[in-house]
Amino acid sequence: MNVGKWVRKEILQQQAYAADVIDCRIKLDANENPFPLPPSLQDAFLACMRDLRLNRYPDAGAPRIRKRFAERYGVGDDMLMAGNGSDELIQILCAALARRGACLLIPVPTFAMYRISGLNYGYRITEVPLDADFDLDAKAMESAISEKMPALTFLSYPNNPTGNCFSAERMESILNRSVGIVVVDEAYFNFSGRTFLPLLERYENLVILRTLSKVGFAAMRIGFLIGHPGLVRELDKVRLPYNLNALSQLAAGFFLDHEPALLEQVDGIIHERKHLLERLKNLAGVQPCRTDANFIFFSCTLEADDVCKKILSQGILVKPFNCPQGGRSYIRVTVGTREENEAFIEALGSVIAK
Numbered sequence: 001m002n003v004g005k006w007v008r009k010e011i012l013q014q015q016a017y018a019a020d021v022i023d024c025r026i027k028l029d030a031n032e033n034p035f036p037l038p039p040s041l042q043d044a045f046l047a048c049m050r051d052l053r054l055n056r057y058p059d060a061g062a063p064r065i066r067k068r069f070a071e072r073y074g075v076g077d078d079m080l081m082a083g084n085g086s087d088e089l090i091q092i093l094c095a096a097l098a099r100r101g102a103c104l105l106i107p108v109p110t111f112a113m114y115r116i117s118g119l120n121y122g123y124r125i126t127e128v129p130l131d132a133d134f135d136l137d138a139k140a141m142e143s144a145i146s147e148k149m150p151a152l153t154f155l156s157y158p159n160n161p162t163g164n165c166f167s168a169e170r171m172e173s174i175l176n177r178s179v180g181i182v183v184v185d186e187a188y189f190n191f192s193g194r195t196f197l198p199l200l201e202r203y204e205n206l207v208i209l210r211t212l213s214k215v216g217f218a219a220m221r222i223g224f225l226i227g228h229p230g231l232v233r234e235l236d237k238v239r240l241p242y243n244l245n246a247l248s249q250l251a252a253g254f255f256l257d258h259e260p261a262l263l264e265q266v267d268g269i270i271h272e273r274k275h276l277l278e279r280l281k282n283l284a285g286v287q288p289c290r291t292d293a294n295f296i297f298f299s300c301t302l303e304a305d306d307v308c309k310k311i312l313s314q315g316i317l318v319k320p321f322n323c324p325q326g327g328r329s330y331i332r333v334t335v336g337t338r339e340e341n342e343a344f345i346e347a348l349g350s351v352i353a354k
Helices: 039-049 063-073 085-097 112-120 138-148 168-177 197-201 229-235 246-257 259-281 304-312 338-353
Strands: 080-083 103-108 124-129 152-156 181-185 206-211 223-226 295-299 319-322 329-334
Touching: 039 246, 063 080, 063 223, 063 246, 080 085, 080 229, 085 112, 085 152, 085 181, 085 206, 085 223, 085 229, 103 112, 103 138, 112 124, 112 152, 124 138, 138 168, 152 168, 168 181, 197 206, 246 259, 259 295, 259 338, 304 319, 304 329, 304 338
Parallel strands: 103 124, 103 152, 152 181, 181 206
Antiparallel strands: 080 223, 206 223, 295 329, 319 329
16 A cells, blocks of 8 residues: 555654563663662552542643642743653644744754654754764854754753763853754753753743653653743643643652652662663773763673674663764663662673673
């Protein structure tokens, strides 16, 4: 069947995003929190679920959750939108700002959904390689802004997959030069402690994304968009009315009710990150990058695809990347539990030694 007569060429030219379910004993490929809810919190969450009314629609727009998280972030609730994960909020931004011939600017490598959503809505995608240190190439980004006048620029902070926070000075330069919206995706904020939230008053074109996926609620798909009230009001016209289901809204409130206990897990991941980084540095031929996230990006003397396949044969799943910087291939590994990290190091060491 010739579907090309119905489907836009931008869609036909893409491959569907692959999030395959791969059988493994240790999963370190998706930047998830490796720790389940503590048993006491599991019981508390189950108790909350008893009050859910599955026969009723969830609160449209999640107003109670919006209000609580706006207070938590120190902004007005008219500056915040709740979404079905950051992915939906990225899609909403692309949908609302799409115009014929509009450009979307991204540094690369970065989170794949920026490009995918942009293509889905007909944007011309401009990619600017990061510099040799995986920081923003200031001159190249400024040149792209001047030439392409992007409607949307996405900056992952810390950047996925490289793990580092870009130079704040270079990011501010982009905000100053951009006539379009600049989105700072702070999905890994809890592991870096760095944020552009205080700059919202200074830059009307700044939008910030946050998520609960990296701190233990990935299954619930809870994300937040923060921006100026006038922009959020227009973006809200694109949002589907019941976009955040009742269980996710309950989970978001539960997170705030138990935030100190849940952030203890974040502290544990940061501690394990330091340990894993040192272990990688001690492996011959392995060059890990500095990281402000819950994962580590590293290269080694062998091809990343081959290394990942051989590690998977030992039941451990990590993710390979090909980067323009230096023509090298890299691997991204999520920080797991101590036992998971040690198993990964042992597997990686055995592959490199052969």
